[in-house]
Amino acid sequence: MRKIWRRTCAFAAAPLVMASAAACGGGDSGSSAGGTTLRVIVNITPNLTEQYWNTLFDTYEKAHPGTTIKLELTGTISANAKLTQDLAAGDPPDIAQQITPTAEDADLYTDLTDQPWTAKTPLADQYAINGKRYLVGVGEQIQSLVFYNKAAFTKAGVDATGIKTLAQFTDAMAKLKSAGYTPLQTAGQWVTGAQFSMMADAGVMTADPDWTVKRKDGKVTFADSGYASYLQQYKSWIDAGYLKKSALGLTYPDGQTDFLNGKSAMYIMGSYFVPAADQAKKSDGIGVFTMPTDGAYPSGQFGNISDPYVVVNRSKHKAAAIDFVKWLVTDPEAVKSQLAADGNLRQGFTYPMSSLGTAVQQILDKAPSVIVKAGPHQPIAGYSDQLNTTIQSLFSGTSASSAASGLDKWWNSQN
């Protein structure tokens, strides 16, 4: 009865709440005469394209006759938003990629703890919720990386190996600007806030890995923590012209292309930038170093599980879905394919890497820790969007202190 009521509520509220969400489409998950169809939603990115996923799924279908994998596109929204819509509409897919369960919604996903193979998957314990594994991934990606244009550094007389503190990073930007380059590449969309996280989290969370837990408990604030000084630093770079305001009008791929084309000298981004550089045949002209901080060097790497998969609890084909996810995260060829496609890493698995990929691997090997924002360390819902808006506002004259207090005000208003 309760289930029927929920579905009725979802159906009835849908016209009002989701009037504009045209991307919401029905599915046909089920057993057809020919076998089982598994519906999968994924995030489409410049590296992990629709064509890539379909090719990967074709490989599974050939090896498993009778199973059809149906890729469901999410339109203009993320996989997470699509899954939320589908769940609310009572029509969820069987498998979702790029979803991180929380303690509040873990019961929506299948507990995979009793599957012995899950224990050997990357970062399995870090993403466990109360000791239970709901999510399994293919590899790891690290994100506190600074990619740089070797030719620009040579022209500006900057030695990348000598950049270990934020002061040295700032000096390098001054020299690069004098040499005629835009020192640091950014972009609009989600990129601005994400780059700030990649930079600041490396410093703040290496010093205090439990910072997010403390923020949730109200024991620390943005305004009175390391984030305030990072905001100050970032603002000073904008004021000095090291970051261009016009970059906010670029999409993520456009920003990446500008850096690859030599319009800027440095680009803070995750390891998934490597395949883009490889594809553009620019890897050899690009170097990488770990994000400098004012604390320990090298700092911990802000990182996360790559290609995480969950099996939706309401799946009608749970066993088949688990088998497919097992294949995705344990089959050597499937794993290598996904690692290579997105420039991710996993112990025990190798694939032909460019010089840039190898350099990233070396940074991970030397990193004292991988800072994972999962479980209790996961910020509250909506934080990344709010951070992005806040960081972009620094380009329009908002002061660093206002930005920090604005983040606190927003965080407090969400409780």
Place this chain on the structure above:
Amino acid sequence: MTLAMMGPAVVLYTVLTVVPVGVAIYLSLTNWNGFSSADFIGLDNYRHLFDDPNSTKSWYVTALIAAVGTVCEVGLGLVYALILKGRSRGNSFFRAVAYFPHVISALILGYLWAAILGTNGAINNTLGKFGVGPVGFLFDENMALYSLIAVIVWAGFGFNVVLFVAALQTVPAELLEAAAIDGANRRQTNLRVVVPMIAPVVTIATVLNLVGLIRAYDIVVSLTGGGPAGSTQTFSYLILARSFESTKVGYATAQAVFLMVVSAVLALAVTALRNRQDQAATG
């Protein structure tokens, strides 16, 4: 017999309108996250509407888009219709050109204009060749909002042209002749005779545009994504891209109910004002 005739319509209306609105109002009083059980929390979601820092800003953006957009869409549509009201191939062509954007998905229009107005877009690329720019169509907070409004107006005014041209065909030729005999020039005829005659259609167009623009979402997603710095984040965008994505379905529903009430009040207010003017004019 009357009840039997009305029955199917009443049932359909109840199932498709009354029940969803009723359920939405109920959900807006809960903390439902879209999948687990919902707890009744009274008016907390509505209180949160007023202390959510993003709400205030998004209302300003929405109000500006609705007000400026409606005036421009209706005004431009009216001027365009008055110019092209005559029956000729040329006029038909230009009316079709004006209406054309309306038949294309707003999402596609947004992406198209993003490719034109973006930092690396067609306009800035061309300007760059002359050493000018880039112009902040989409990266400057203020300009991005007006770029968004301009694209919305461009995409929407053609619908009004069709409405107004149809209405203009109903203006009696005798009135126009009488105005001409009285010595009224074209501007005076349009202002004193034609526009008052099509005032009910103008009112409908105003209400439709106003209510439509208050719900602006899809073109925001594809043109600006609500940025930069949330400067183009409309209330509908906030509901769908922020609250709903954060699985705050109860709160998102409260926002949607609030939006529905505001839309209804505005539509009623515009209609009432129009009726009062009509009554004053007739007597």
